[in-house]
Amino acid sequence: MIRILKWLSVVSALGMVFVLIGGALVTKTDSGMGCGASWPLCEGKFMPTDITPELVIELSHRMISGIMGVVVLLLSFLSWKYLGHIREVKFLSFMSSFFLILQALIGAAAVIWNQSDFVMAAHFGISLISFTAIFLLMLLIFEVDKKFDTASLHIAKRHRIEIYMITIYTLIVVYTGALVRHTNASLVCGDWPFCRNDEPLAALNFVQWVQMGHRLFAGILFIWTVVLFIRVIKNYRQNRVMFWGWVATMSLIVLQVFFGAMVIFTQLNLGISLMHAFVISLYFSMLSYFVLLATRCAKYEKENESNIEGETSSR
Template sequence: MKRGLKGLSVIVTLAMLLILLGGALVTKTGSGDGCGDSWPLCNGELIPSNITFELVIELSHRLVSGASGILVLLLCVWAWIALGHIREVRPLAFISFFFLVLQALIGAAAVMWGQSDAVLALHFGISLISFASVLLLTLIIFEVDKKFDADSVVIGSTMKKHIYGSILYTYVVVYTGALVRHKEASLACPDIPFCSNAAGWLPGDINQWIQMGHRTAATLIFVWILIAFIHAFKHYRDQKNIYYSWLIALVLVTMQAISGMLVVVTRLNLGLALAHALIISLLFGVLSYLTLLATRSKRTK
């Protein structure tokens, strides 16, 4: 039974990543209207007759999301029954499924009635919460036989502030990035690092403000994670899960910054843009794991 639950949890975690990338692909290819304004049918048909590139992208995303929803529900029920005695399992099971359903409903509402760019930008962030919850649920499932041991950590108040603050701020950065995509402001400032075409080096219109706001927010999260890693290097090298989590976070945030710049330089290369979405998802997952550790730490250093 444990082996089956572990296998399912890994499959569901990967499926949630596919949902995140699929949603990013839909946005970046402009395929949101690939099935017209009908949902869950495609152009009012169960089997579409007029196949287009946008339709294939949108329909594939819907099918993956639907299949993943069934798998997430199965994982949540199974984990609830088998491991419900563990403190975090039931809340994470509920959050995983609830936010997956919520992102599906927002997506359906956007198809049928349309939504503002500000609301659509929430879609990726909501999916990210569902992914992170499934990831933590997977780690807890493996933790049962001590492959992941989150109870042995001792975290001080300074480190806890870094953990809680950075994950909340990273979510804000994610939202600003999603807003850039939905406002089609990715090339509003085609130069790096500033809007050199703007008077006085300041953004000249709303799209440039959105783009530069995201760049500024992304720079600050890089600095924050670097500071947190230095703190971990000085005080937590004996606690490998803390130290290596921050090291991985630093590598990921560096890759995120580089991929973001390359997206602009290459004028929205699709592969780089999807890599950008993947890296921020993995970074949020690592910070979520650190948050789990922080909530379990009873003592301080």
């Protein structure tokens, strides 16, 4: 059964990548209404007759999301049943299914009733949480036969707190990035990293402030990641998981900044824009894995303190 779960988890994780990229593609090509105000059918039909590029993109995204919904629900059920004794499995099984269903419902509501830009900006973040839960569930499944050895890892409390904080902050950055696209603010600033070199900040309009707000938040995230990376390398160089995990995380944030700049320089090139969405998904997933490791360390630390107190009182 473990072998089946491994294959199922890999398929689910890869499939969710297509769901994430597909959702970003729908947004970036303005294909959200490609099937009209109809859901789950397209224009109220099983086989629409008037085929447009927007219809193909939207319908493909719906089909992939539907298939992955079934696969993820199956993965969640089997993981809960056979690996429920592992502390994080039940939580991640619930999170992966719940947020996948939630993002589908928000997408449906946007088609049928329409939604504000501020509500729709949360759609990508919800899909991201579902993908991350599936990604972590996959790592736990592979961890069953010690593919990843983290038992000896100890993360200091101050570093655990910082990992929690930067992960939550990343969701804020993701939301502001999605808001940029939904408010059509992607190209309102002609320069980078500033909006317009010859224009004072006071002269910026609302959508320019949305764009510059995202750049500011993203810049802070980049600097924060660099600082935390240095601390991790300094304190956990001997641990392979922490060392190589943070090397990967640092590489991803550098790529994210690069693709963010290239989105402006290439005038919203579709491939670059999709890579921008893909890289931040991997970055957030890596941070979430460190959150998982940090919560384990906190649990072991608390258990050890309880054992020491128990031994002391028995004397």
